[in-house]
Amino acid sequence: MVKSMRLNIEYEHDIAINAFYWTPRSYREPLHYHASLEIGCCVSGEGEFYFGSKKYVVAPGDIFIVNHTERHIACSAEHNPSSYLFLNFDPGLLLEEDERLLLPFSIPSERFQNLIPSDSALATAIWPLMQSIWLELDRKLEGYQMMAKGLLLQIVSHLLRSCSTDIPPSEWREITDSFSNFRIISAYMQEHFNEPLDLEQLARMLHLSSSRVSRMFQEVLGRGFKDYLLLLRLAEARRLLVRTDMPVTEVCFASGFQSVSSFYRLFAGAEGISPMAYRNKYSGIAIFENELP
DNA sequence: ATTTCAGAGAATTCCTGGTG
DNA sequence: CACCAGGAATTCTCTGAAAT
Numbered sequence: 001m002v003k004s005m006r007l008n009i010e011y012e013h014d015i016a017i018n019a020f021y022w023t024p025r026s027y028r029e030p031l032h033y034h035a036s037l038e039i040g041c042c043v044s045g046e047g048e049f050y051f052g053s054k055k056y057v058v059a060p061g062d063i064f065i066v067n068h069t070e071r072h073i074a075c076s077a078e079h080n081p082s083s084y085l086f087l088n089f090d091p092g093l094l095l096e097e098d099e100r101l102l103l104p105f106s107i108p109s110e111r112f113q114n115l116i117p118s119d120s121a122l123a124t125a126i127w128p129l130m131q132s133i134w135l136e137l138d139r140k141l142e143g144y145q146m147m148a149k150g151l152l153l154q155i156v157s158h159l160l161r162s163c164s165t166d167i168p169p170s171e172w173r174e175i176t177d178s179f180s181n182f183r184i185i186s187a188y189m190q191e192h193f194n195e196p197l198d199l200e201q202l203a204r205m206l207h208l209s210s211s212r213v214s215r216m217f218q219e220v221l222g223r224g225f226k227d228y229l230l231l232l233r234l235a236e237a238r239r240l241l242v243r244t245d246m247p248v249t250e251v252c253f254a255s256g257f258q259s260v261s262s263f264y265r266l267f268a269g270a271e272g273i274s275p276m277a278y279r280n281k282y283s284g285i286a287i288f289e290n291e292l293p
Numbered sequence: 294a295t296t297t298c299a300g301a302g303a304a305t306t307c308c309t310g311g312t313g
Numbered sequence: 314c315a316c317c318a319g320g321a322a323t324t325c326t327c328t329g330a331a332a333t
Contacts, residue, residue, distance in 0.1 A: 199304065209319050214305055226304065226326080248294065259328050264295060266327095276294065 007034040009088055015145040016090035017152060019134040023083045024074040031071035035222040037105050038066035038088040039155065040074070041123075041130055045082030049074045051114050058082055061118025063126055065159065067105040068222030070114075085130055091221050092231050093149060094156055099183045100176075104159035106220055107167075107175060122162050129155045181206050182220045185213070193232040194256035199225050233257060234270050241279040248275045 011018055016036075024047060031050065040049075041063045049056045049064055051072045056064070058074070066072055068091065076082045094101035116123045133151045136144045164172060185202050199210040202225075206213065217225045236255035240246055246254065252263040252275075267275050 210303090211305075211307095211320075212318055215318095218305090224304070260294095261296075261298095261329075262327050268295095274295065 007032050009034050009036040011090070013137055013140075013145070013148075015148055016093055017133065017137065017148050018086075018088050019130070019137050019148075020086055021083060021134075022086055023081050024076045026076045026078045026081060028075050029073050031073050033069065033071050034088070035068050035091070036088040037068060037091055037094075037222075038064075038086060039126075039130065040064045040066065040084045040086045041127055042118075043083050043085055046077035046080045047075050047082035048077075049114070054114065056115045059118060061123060061127070063116040063118075063123045064114050065104065065116065066114065069219075072114075085134060087130060087133060087152070087155075089152060091223070092228070093152065095186065095221070095228075097153060099179075099186050101153070101156045101160060102220060103176065103179060104156065104163050106179060107163065113166075122158060125158050126155050129158075179220070181208075182216055185216075189229060189232060193229060194236060194254060196258055197229060197256070229256075230266060230270075234267065237263070237267065237275070238271075238278065241275055242282045248279075251275065 009018070021043070023045075026047075028050070031052070042058045042060050044060050047058050049058050049072070051066075051070050056062075064074075074082070074084065091102060091105070116126070129151045133148050136147045136151070167175070184206065188202065188205065189197065199213055203210040203213045208216075214225055217223065217228065221228060233256040237251055237257070240251045240254060241248075244251075249260055252260050257263040257266070264274065267278070271278055273281070
């Protein structure tokens with residue numbers, strides 16, 4: 001059994017994306033994994049990239065795709081250490097747009113191609129986008145969060161396109177089919193997150209057991225049902241706090257929370273401040289005049 | 294408006310039996 | 314024999330009332 005550890009990734013910006021340059025050690029560190037998805041591009045040097053028992057030899061320009069289940073680690077050649085630009089990001093960002101964007105990261109490990117060779121059209125398309133994200137997050141000019149997210153969506157759309165054409169239609173069919181249950185649930189949740197919602201109920205929709213559906217979330221998203229539901233509810237709560245003058249208690253129930261105490265606890269856990277403090281901090285900033293209440 | 298806490302309830306994990 | 318789904322056991326989180 002190979003030793004591996006789960007890392008908890010913290011995001012350093014107002015958007016759940018990190019971009020950073022990194023040089024792997026020249027000895028082999030233990031494998032690790034994390035809930036966030038990752039894309040790495042080798043910019044210089046030599047080395048290897050390990051995924052479980054798979055091993056890739058790395059050259060500058062090569063791009064690596066890391067999903068939330070595979071254990072992995074990069075390693076530099078001693079005489080010529082490699083350097084990478086890495087992006088890691090929360091799968092929730094993709095889910096907000098279209099569940100299918102998660103497909104490139106949900107392909108079974110044995111047929112998952114982690115390496116995009118430097119000379120491929122795909123790598124050529126992705127690399128400048130990665131650099132732009134790094135620049136945006138570094139400079140933090142007005143609207144950089146939207147820029148970064150937009151660029152990320154482009155990158156992942158490129159990936160989606162390429163796997164839909166590279167993988168034989170029959171197999172692609174199989175992969176998208178096994179994904180369809182999740183799409184049904186995810187769509188339902190986005191529509192009904194502000195109502196009481198539990199796994200049992202979702203499981204019934206699919207004629208599956210709740211334990212099965214719980215595992216499905218881990219497999220597809222890398223995070224549990226509760227976590228994902230919370231993500232949706234918090235987004236709505238933030239919006240209501242900033243854009244309306246609804247009392248906090250009302251915001252709580254309107255965004256789907258079932259009790260005020262858990263709302264305060266979870267909100268503070270995510271934002272670090274109480275709902276009212278959040279409103280005071282951000283409500284002065286109206287982006288569009290016509291969205292004022 | 295916000296926090297606290299014990300009891301209640303739900304989600305996740307582990308285990309087992311069925312299935313190809 | 315490997316894989317997958319359901320159910321039991323376990324672990325974790327929420328709820329609701331009361332205090333600040």
